[in-house]
Amino acid sequence: MSGTTDMILVNKDGKRIDGRxxxxxxxxxxxxxxxxxxxxxxxxxxxxxxxxxxxxGPRECHPRHLQDPTKAIIQCKYNMQTYSVSDRKRPGTDRRxxxxxxxxxxxxxxxxxxxxxxxxxxxxxxxxxxxxxxxRCAGLTAASVALADAGIPMRDIVPAIAAGKADGxxxxxxxxxxxxxxxxDVPMAIVPSTNEIVLLQMDGNMTREEFDKAIEMxxxxxxxxxxLQKEALLNRYSDGGDSDE
Amino acid sequence: MDKRSARPAREIVVPGDILDDSGxxxxxxxxxxxxxxxxxxxxVKNRNQYGVGVIPLGGRYMPKPGDMVIGMIEDIGSxxxxxxxKAPYPAPLHVSEVPWKVEFGDTSRYLNVGxxxxxxxxSVDEGKKIQVTMNDSGLRRLEGGRLVExxxxxxxxVIGKSGSMIQMIKNLTDCRIFIGExxxxxxxxxxxxxEVAVQAIEMIGEHAHRGSLTERVKEFIEKELPDAxxxxx
Numbered sequence: 001m002s003g004t005t006d007m008i009l010v011n012k013d014g015k016r017i018d019g020r021x022x023x024x025x026x027x028x029x030x031x032x033x034x035x036x037x038x039x040x041x042x043x044x045x046x047x048x049x050x051x052x053x054x055x056x057g058p059r060e061c062h063p064r065h066l067q068d069p070t071k072a073i074i075q076c077k078y079n080m081q082t083y084s085v086s087d088r089k090r091p092g093t094d095r096r097x098x099x100x101x102x103x104x105x106x107x108x109x110x111x112x113x114x115x116x117x118x119x120x121x122x123x124x125x126x127x128x129x130x131x132x133x134x135x136r137c138a139g140l141t142a143a144s145v146a147l148a149d150a151g152i153p154m155r156d157i158v159p160a161i162a163a164g165k166a167d168g169x170x171x172x173x174x175x176x177x178x179x180x181x182x183x184x185d186v187p188m189a190i191v192p193s194t195n196e197i198v199l200l201q202m203d204g205n206m207t208r209e210e211f212d213k214a215i216e217m218x219x220x221x222x223x224x225x226x227x228l229q230k231e232a233l234l235n236r237y238s239d240g241g242d243s244d245e
Numbered sequence: 246m247d248k249r250s251a252r253p254a255r256e257i258v259v260p261g262d263i264l265d266d267s268g269x270x271x272x273x274x275x276x277x278x279x280x281x282x283x284x285x286x287x288x289v290k291n292r293n294q295y296g297v298g299v300i301p302l303g304g305r306y307m308p309k310p311g312d313m314v315i316g317m318i319e320d321i322g323s324x325x326x327x328x329x330x331k332a333p334y335p336a337p338l339h340v341s342e343v344p345w346k347v348e349f350g351d352t353s354r355y356l357n358v359g360x361x362x363x364x365x366x367x368s369v370d371e372g373k374k375i376q377v378t379m380n381d382s383g384l385r386r387l388e389g390g391r392l393v394e395x396x397x398x399x400x401x402x403v404i405g406k407s408g409s410m411i412q413m414i415k416n417l418t419d420c421r422i423f424i425g426e427x428x429x430x431x432x433x434x435x436x437x438x439x440e441v442a443v444q445a446i447e448m449i450g451e452h453a454h455r456g457s458l459t460e461r462v463k464e465f466i467e468k469e470l471p472d473a474x475x476x477x478x
Contacts (some may be wrong), residue, residue: 004376026366039303039304057333058305059305060334060335069372087408090258111260113285115331118372118373119372120333120334120373138470147301147431148260148286149287150303151286151287151301151302151303151305151398152304153260153274153285153286153303154261154285154286155260155276155283155285156260156261157259157260157261157284192261200395232261233259233287234257237302238257244304
């Protein structure tokens with residue numbers, strides 16, 4: 001959104017620089033239960049993004065003043081590794097990661113049945129190992145799979161994907177170049193069973209018509225991601241077959 | 246193999262899957278919207294006369310009144326002990342709930358940090374405040390031995406059909422074993438035997454979803470302890 005380039009992001013055949021069509025998402029790989037010491041975990045690759053999410057809890061909430069006597073709170077920490085971007089990222093919390101942690105926690109709060117665990121805390125850690133635009137969506141996608149893997153009661157699994165605009169085209173799942181040199185970026189997350197939107201941000205400019213098209217494209221993309229999330233969870237338990245109880 | 250085909254295929258569901266839309270009663274780990282029952286947790290779909298629910302495949306132990314649990318003393322107060330029972334909440338054991346007469350402030354003479362105790366969950370109120378008791382037959386402090394932790398959902402597999410699995414392990418290894426419903430298991434016995442019992446239980450924890458578990462555990466113990474079986478008879 002910031003820079004300009006003479007790069008052709010979408011050619012006249014409607015193909016993007018990585019060969020995708022405008023409404024095609026990048027290759028997605030999701031694996032659940034990758035960490036032994038966390039209660040739940042997930043690893044997600046979306047194109048060149050590599051994201052690891054771990055969940056602990058519900059457990060006793062520390063510090064105590066954050067406890068809510070009516071429901072559990074979700075504490076989320078989004079962190080980018082220093083080697084996740086091409087210029088070394090200065091380690092530690094910054095304004096961007098605080099923002100992403102907050103919106104992720106709020107999106108997850110909509111689906112987790114927090115009222116079952118008063119005073120407790122559910123801790124979500126998202127580590128970005130490699131970034132290539134769309135890490136907040138990848139992080140949320142990973143976090144919701146990790147929550148389900150941790151056996152936490154929730155209404156649904158949250159898939160997230162970004163839509164946007166580059167070279168005048170509305171595109172799904174922007175990559176690094178499209179994000180940097182495009183006109184808009186709209187990350188979003190939905191609850192698939194009801195199509196409720198639990199995360200929606202926009203950076204850049206779009207007309208009303210383009211925005212509506214981006215939302216529609218995003219919702220469809222989210223349903224694709226949701227299928228993969230479900231598959232990942234089912235795969236985890238598909239090896240054994242029956243139990244002889 | 247026959248057993249397998251005789252039972253309906255077990256269906257794994259993820260949160261948000263529709264379990265029933267024909268008005269069945271909502272069971273455990275579900276929620277209802279507009280008369281449709283949805284799964285709220287990752288687990289195995291379970292339909293019985295009480296309705297349709299989900300049996301969890303993992304997750305934290307949530308205490309229920311009457312559960313027998315094994316805990317470790319974490320902290321000592323002047324009139325209670327804090328016990329870690331692997332639940333999301335702390336479990337206080339009050340001095341009035343132990344079989345001894347404890348003077349105020351004299352709690353550390355009876356139980357100390359790190360001691361392991363066999364307890365019963367007395368109550369869990371709506372605010373999820375837990376109380377545990379040691380005032381029941383068989384409840385006591387466990388001395389010596391070792392602890393193994395497995396996911397609480399696999400406890401029923403360790404016990405087996407009417408206790409068959411645990412009885413077999415006890416007989417073959419000649420160990421004393423207590424199983425807490427929170428997934429903490431206490432084992433005491435001869436060093437080599439106890440080690441094998443620990444490994445057998447860890448094996449159950451890892452392979453609980455596979456079939457013919459009892460035979461495979463038996464095979465494992467007999468391989469590790471060739472002269473087993475005689476001791477327990």
